Amino acid sequence: MEPRSTPARRMPVNVRDVVVHDPFWAPRQEQLRARTLDAQYEQLVATGRLGALALTWTPESDEPKPHPFWESDIAKWLEAASYVLGTHPDPALEAKVDGVIAALAGAQREDGYLNVYFTVVAPGQRFTDLRDAHELYSAGHLIEAGVAHYSSTGRTTLLDVVTRLADLLCDEFGPGGAHHGGYCGHEEVELALVRLYRATGERRYLDLSLTFVDARGTEPHYFDLEQGRRGTPGFFGEMFPQREHRRREFFEYNQSHAPVREQTEAVGHAVRAMYLYCAMADLAAETGDEGLRAACERLWTHLTTRRMYVTGGIGDSRHNEGFTRDHALPNETAYAETCAAIGLVFWARRMASLTGHAAYIEVLERALHNGVIAGVSADGQRFFYENPLASDGTVERADWFDCACCPPNLARLEASLGSYIYATAADAIAVDLFIGSTVTTDVAGSRVVLRQDTSGPSGDRVDLTVAAAAPATWSLLVRAPSWSRSVAVRVNGEVPDGGGAVDENGYVVLRREWADGDTVEVAFDVDVRRVHASTLVAADAGRVALARGPFVYCVEGVDVDVPAHAVLLGEANPQPGATPSGVVPDLTGPAWGESRGQADQDSLYFPERAARAELPLTAVPYYSWNNRGRSTMAVWLREA
Amino acid sequence: MEPRSTPARRMPVNVRDVVVHDPFWAPRQEQLRARTLDAQYEQLVATGRLGALALTWTPESDEPKPHPFWESDIAKWLEAASYVLGTHPDPALEAKVDGVIAALAGAQREDGYLNVYFTVVAPGQRFTDLRDAHELYSAGHLIEAGVAHYSSTGRTTLLDVVTRLADLLCDEFGPGGAHHGGYCGHEEVELALVRLYRATGERRYLDLSLTFVDARGTEPHYFDLEQGRRGTPGFFGEMFPQREHRRREFFEYNQSHAPVREQTEAVGHAVRAMYLYCAMADLAAETGDEGLRAACERLWTHLTTRRMYVTGGIGDSRHNEGFTRDHALPNETAYAETCAAIGLVFWARRMASLTGHAAYIEVLERALHNGVIAGVSADGQRFFYENPLASDGTVERADWFDCACCPPNLARLEASLGSYIYATAADAIAVDLFIGSTVTTDVAGSRVVLRQDTSGPSGDRVDLTVAAAAPATWSLLVRAPSWSRSVAVRVNGEVPDGGGAVDENGYVVLRREWADGDTVEVAFDVDVRRVHASTLVAADAGRVALARGPFVYCVEGVDVDVPAHAVLLGEANPQPGATPSGVVPDLTGPAWGESRGQADQDSLYFPERAARAELPLTAVPYYSWNNRGRSTMAVWLREA
Missing domain, CATH: 2.60.40.1180 (Golgi alpha-mannosidase II)
Structure with a gap:
């Protein structure tokens, strides 16, 4: 469905101006405030991210070696904590926030620069590997945090830090700057600069965002130029050798394969794509740029009609953390990174603001209620990075990740939920x-x-x-x-x-x-319904997904005495039953299970089909799966 | 099905003693002789493999840098060519064979050592990285070639070379040898030594094979010891960091996670596993070792009841070129390396020889007629390394591979087909x-x-x-x-x-x-039949495969006007029709296709199921797929 464009631009509502008292979401927000933010803060301490801001790391020290994008994890936590402080006084949290802001201010260089890795680990290499080093990406998250802290608390302690950082970026990357023409391999700073423009009214931030977006994918290619100057592969050089035949694939990975106004397909790393498209939509809204708007609408149509899971998850492949081909939506190996679904929420809201069309909110709602919140466990303390739509029982959430983007990204989205309603x-x-x-x-x-x-x-x-x-x-x-x-x-x-x-x-x-x-x-009408996929999606052929209201359901092996993939729906849909996983009901009713008993263990291939026996089915909301130990799981089910 | 063990040991028949005049196989053998062996020889020349035997490579030279396992490609070609010469005089081929043998003899060191990489590239590192460097693996293939050349032609030119090499191995790895206790990370030399023992009657070759097999997986672990001595990671060190939590996974990769008599599951790299199990079966036959025989039977049962595709392909994952979990048999991402199916044929024949039971031949036949010969195109000149059981239309055969194990492995199997009948x-x-x-x-x-x-x-x-x-x-x-x-x-x-x-x-x-x-x-009875998978195989749930005689069939999109995955079989099976792909008939008849037309392109999710329309189905033998350009393909089909 091609959303009809209208001039009815919408404004989002400030997080502070909404009180969420929903029986489903309010306890989640309270858990976030009371538990998850603390747990994540402890991880920032334990992994050395916060300590690194003291700039005391040396090659000889015992401290963990700082990573170029550690600031982004700190920043997303700060952003989430700021939203919480905007709606809920919490002196202990506020003290932590102030401490982190002070540490960031202490780590900032006199010229405004702020990145621990390029200060203590590789001090001579500032802005030499924009393609891989996530330097501007981290800056972008800091800027978002600064804006969020300011808009939620009215205080400028972090905003002052990030405006000094942003001013440095304007000098370095604006017209006449030493690095003019450059842009980040992982988009983020572009949308952050628009937020900073909106918060401060300073036009130069908007201009720099547009400069970054316009430079992307133009020839001569900046990532070639910087590699030539550097004379060495990038930070990820070994991962992505710059052989000519891989050049396009590599540039698609970070959406620099073509100027953004000419891009027609959602490609590459899914989170990067979402953050770029967010900035394009923001810039179209601020400047009235029809080329950016048209590109956004094309990319949206492509993404949502060819490359989006029924859960709102996006990016089917672990290989590039992103997209591969149209209609390639494998279930068990779905990457569907939590951050990518979050990025889709961000972009969808911007598209809705730009056009006033509800079709974008439809996708936002789908991602939010399924692919996003599946990322966190019922106790708020364990996380999925990848969100498959089927499992053989070997998958489970983890406490934290080396690349810890998802947990704090979830936190900042849930903490700012009020602004999406x-x-x-x-x-x-x-x-x-x-x-x-x-x-x-x-x-x-x-x-x-x-x-x-x-x-x-789902009332x-x-x-x-x-x-x-x-x-x-x-x-x-x-x-x-x-x-x-x-x-x-x-x-x-x-x-x-x-x-x-x-x-x-x-x-x-x-x-x-x-x-x-x-x-x-x-x-x-919230009748249980069956969703059918396009016949071009091989992975879902002959299968249906159960849904009710905005929630997609799944079957877990723990509820049935066959593996989830061996369940078949009967004629009648299961109906809302108990609500053990919260206020969203499970669906229960009779269904069928296929089994040959021990014979299925003793042989692989048979001349006859397996027997089917009726079984009592329980389907749980997809977001709530894997809260009762490891189990097989399936979203897409066969019909008897 | 647990094959019942009997004492009825069988002997294979010498390739020379069988004339194949089958309407299906004889033309394949003739194509191999007249075309494929020449094409592969040209590749050996073009890639520098043969030239490297001159030992003229230096770091400064323009020659391609030799790789540690280049000899194995040469050896498999020699083995295939030798079988051909045993049944079909071909002076041109004989001249090439003699030239290659002379070059190998020239590259052999005075002490019998023969490996170009460790002679000119890393001369000081002989036998220091058994885990990764494929040094004994290459030696094993040379030995197999020497035995094949001798038994097919009666000449000892190559046998003399490889016995000198094998004698060196006896000195180095036998009791009292400098490297006693070591064994190769890629099994092969073990089975080769048994063949050399059978050809020469020299007991020390059998003893060395048993030494290698017995040492495998014992503690202290040889691969730890050699890494400690070396002080550097192995050849593949970066691929498989030796972190403790990955140690077991790494040792499973090369079947050194436990002493072989204690192994119960087919794990790790599939080709390596097959070659090890071949040697174990050979040794059980030669020595009457009940422990080895019992291990072989356990491993066989595990493999064929949990981890084998209906095509006889094995090894589901590209990650380790091997096995992952029981019943993990994904179709589109099936690795199912051609060499692994070939290895299964090798092992199955040995198990049949050991036990006299037809169940092993059943699997041999399944692999041979499906997973093995799918590896080569109808014109004999293009090859599959991986053999998926479903395709979205992006897969096709290649001319050659950097790691060129499969094409000459296919050649040596097809050339020696007579010995399997x-x-x-x-x-x-x-x-x-x-x-x-x-x-x-x-x-x-x-x-x-x-x-x-x-x-x-399939008559x-x-x-x-x-x-x-x-x-x-x-x-x-x-x-x-x-x-x-x-x-x-x-x-x-x-x-x-x-x-x-x-x-x-x-x-x-x-x-x-x-x-x-x-x-x-x-x-x-060669009626078309439907094969059902164990209900524990998620990938095949609700699907059937068509088969007739030993052949498994598939549907290619080029024959139907929907993608192959959107085809549904009707009540009646399609029946033998035309035979465009050779003497094995296609199956034709009415079936059903699912489509929403353009709507399937314009949206992903629908409230209603897609319409089904009758279509004329053509199913082709699996081995013959992808001979008419790229196309979607599916072995496992839904039923209407």
């Missing part, structure tokens, strides 16, 4: 996600408090209540999710004018004079 | 494979010529004709293949005594006084 325009409030919460915002010149209550995260009913000092005319936009066959709306108990039809952007538009105490009741 | 015992001839051919052999003290004619390589009728100077009493054993529901035998037109029942070893035993002109007529 609503969006505003000059005279409209859009309800994008159905998550119990209260937003305070200005619309049509007056302050409005909109409260949303739901009958659960069939949403109640909206307006609180306002005085009546005002504005539009309330309620997204009509495609997972509901119908959306029935009542305003103050009455069917509204026009019957609550869905507009071309995918919303029910309720335009009226809204007064204090007005209520809107929204009813959805 | 029959086996003999003191007073018996076993017909193991149904391949048109004539064998000349001694049985029960008299010379017998047995001719086999078939109604095609329903085999005619055997005895030629003998005088009548003699012996047993004719006709294998009863499990792919035929029935085996009907007539001797001189009459049902024999006992009705031709199948014995516990899987043969119809016809014991009588055989006279010149006696005939045996064997009728098989």
Whole structure:
């Protein structure tokens, strides 16, 4: 489906202005605050990341050797912690945050430079390996953290640090700078600079972002030029030998295979791609650049119609942590990095802001409720880096990773969840996600408090209540999710004018004079449904996925007495049952299992098909799998 | 199925004593002689392998740098060429063979050592990296070539070279030798030494083979000891860092994780495993060692009931060119190296010789007709290294490989095919494979010529004709293949005594006084059948493979107007039709295809299932796929 473009630009809502009181999400946020952030802080200490900011590492010291992108892990933790502080006073957390900011300030060089690796390990090599060294990527995360800290707490301690860093980047990479023409192999700084521009109003940050984005993929290729100057392979040189026949593949890996306005397919490392596309959408919104907007829409269509798992996971291959070919969506070997699904959420929100179209929120919701939150265990302390859609029982979450991008990325997304639920325009409030919460915002010149209550995260009913000092005319936009066959709306108990039809952007538009105490009741259809994949997806041929509301389900071997892949659905769908994994119900009902008993162990090939026996099926929400030990798992199921 | 052990040891037949005149195999052998061996010789020249034998490489020279296992490629070519010369005079080929032998003799050191890499590239490092450097592996292939050349031509030019090499190995690795206790990371020399013992009668070669096999996997571990002495990682050190937690995985890679008599599961690099198991079976046969025999039977059962593709391909993972987990048999990413299927043929024949049981021949036949010969294109000039059982259309054969083990390995197997068709015992001839051919052999003290004619390589009728100077009493054993529901035998037109029942070893035993002109007529059932996999194999759940006789079939996208994975079989099996790919018929008939047309391109997920339309199906023998350009392919098919 090609989203129809409209000029209806939306603004995201500040995290601080939303209180989440949803029975599903609020406990997750509380767990994040009370447990996960502490656990991640301990990992930052234990792995040497925070200690490295003292700049005391030497080749002779016993300290762990700093890595070029350690700052990014610190920054994402800081960003998450800042969002938490914006909505929940927590003196202990605040003290940790202040300590980390002070350490970062202490590690910053006089000229604004801030990267421990290139300060103490390879001091002469600053900005010589943009392709592989993640130097600007780390700077970008620091900048995002600085903006988040400022917007959440109003304090400028970290913003001051990162503006000095950003000013250095402007000098070095802006017109006339020593490194003008260069850009980072791992995109991130581009979107961070737009955020910094929005926070400070300083146009030069926006300009530098556009400079980075415009330089990408142009010839002569910067990564060739810098390699020539350097005379050595990059940081990852051994991994990706620069043989001519691999040159294109390598440049696709970091989306520098073509100028961004000419790119038509989502390729390469999935997280990198998402962060680039985020910046392109931001720049299109800020500058009205139609070329960037058109490229974003092309890339979006390609990604979501050819290369996206039903869970919103993206990037099928471990080899490049990214994309391979159209319709290549293997389930057991799906890479579907948690960070990539998070990146898709980031990009989707920006596309929705740019176009006002609900189709983007649909994908955001899919990724958020499935591919993203599968990344963390029920206790908030174990993490998936990869998110397969089937398992032979050998996969489980880990405490932490050498490359620790995913845990703090999850943290910053969950901590900022409030800002994804609503969006505003000059005279409209859009309800994008159905998550119990209260937003305070200005619309049509007056302050409005909109409260949303739901009958659960996959519930069939949403109640909206307006609180306002005085009546005002504005539009309330309620997204009509495609997972509901119908959306029935009542305003103050009455069917509204026009019957609550869905507009071309995918919303029910309720335009009226809204007064204090007005209520809107929204009813959805949340019947269990079967999802079928394109017949071009070999991995899903002859299979269906169970879904209800925004949640995709899976079967775990622990619930059935055959491996998950040997389960077949019967005619009737399983129905909502108990909710052991939280407030989202499991689905239960009769199904079928295939087995030959011991014979299946004693031989591989048989002249006859296996016997089928009825079994009681339990399907659990995909995000909740692997919380009861190792087990086989399957999202895509056969039908009997 | 656990093969029942019997004491009925069989002897293989010399390649020279069998003339293959089968309509399927004879043209393949002729193509090998007339084309493939020349093409491979040219590759040996073009890649520098033959030139390297002049020992003129220096770091400053322009010559390609020799690799430690280049001799193995030369040796396998020599072995194949020798078999050809044994059955088919070819002066041009003989001249090439003699030239290569002379070059090898010239490269041999005075003490018998023969390896170019360790002579000119790393002269001080002889026998210091047995784990990774393939030094003894290459020696083993040279020894096999020497034995093959001698037994096929009666000449000792190459045998003399390799016995001098083997004598050096006895001195170095035998009791009291400087490297006693060592063994090769890539097994091969062990089985080669048994062949050399059988050819020469020199017991010390058998003893050295047993020394190598017995030392394997004992503690202290030789690969630790040599690494300690060397003080540097091995040749592949970077690939397999010797971190403690990877130690076991690394030792499983080369089957040195445990003493061989204690091994219970087929693990690690598949080709290495096969070559080791070959030597174990050979040694069990020569020495009566019950421990080795029991280990072989355990490993066989494990391999064939848990880790073997329906094509006889083995080793599911590219990562280690080998095995991962039980029932892990992914189709699209199947590694199933051509050499591993060949190795399985080698081992199966040895197990059949050791036990007299037809179950081993069953697997041999499966691998030979499917996983092995899929490795070469119809024109004999392009090769698969990996043999997936499904393809998205991106896979195709290549001209040659940097690691060129498979093409000459295929050549030596096809050239020696005659020796796999029959086996003999003191007073018996076993017909193991149904391949048109004539064998000349001694049985029960008299010379017998047995001719086999078939109604095609998957035909329903085999005619055997005895030629003998005088009548003699012996047993004719006709294998009863499990792919035929029935085996009907007539001797001189009459049902024999006992009705031709199948014995516990899987043969119809016809014991009588055989006279010149006696005939045996064997009728098989070659109905097309559907093969079902164990329900523990996730990749094949809900799918069937089509087979007829020993051949497994597949569907190629080029024959249907949907991708191969979108085909569903109907109720009736497709039936033998045209034979465009040779004498083995394609299967044709109505089937179903799933498609949503353009919608499948425009979206990924749908609420409704795709429409099914009847289509005319053509299934081709698996071995013949990818001879008509790139195309999607699937062995395992859904049923409508």
